Amino acid sequence: MAAQTDLCSLVGDIAELGSAKRLVDVGSGFSAPAAQWRSSHGSLDISCVNINFQQLLSAMKAEEKMSLLNATSTALPLSDESADRIVALESAQHFRLLEKFISKSRKVLKPNGLLIIVMPVVTQAKPFFKLGILA
DSSP states (O other): OHHHHHHHHHHHHHTTGGGOSEEEEETOTTOHHHHHHHHHSTTOEEEEEESOHHHHHHHHHHOSSSEEEEOOTTSOOOOTTOEEEEEEESOGGGOSSHHHHHHHHHHHEEEEEEEEEEOEEEOSSSTTTSEEEOO
C-alpha cells in the first residue's frame, strides 16, 4: 500500500497537479489514485474513466466528488481541449490500440496539457522478476 501511495505522489508531482484544474484518470480501476490526488489537490476536478462498470460502482460508493465515466481509452467522452492532465497509471498496457488512446488524448488536452503514462516494464530476462517504470 505504501508503494502505491508513493507512486501516486510521484505521478502527482510529475503531472504538476498543483497547477492543474481538470484531470482525467484513464483506466482508473477502483479510483484509489484519484482519491489520493483529490485529497492532496482538493480543487482539482477529476474524471475517472474505466471500461469496468463494476469498478466504477465501487468507486462511486467510496468517492462522490469525482465524475465517473464508463468508457474505453479510445472513446473518451470528453470535449476537445477540456483537460489539463490525462493520466494512465498502470493501465495503458491493457489499452488496445495505444496509438488511438494517445491521439484521442491529444484532442482532449488543452494546449500545453500533459499526458502521463506509467506502465510496468520488465527490466530483466526473467519476466515478473523485477519491474521498472517506462518513462
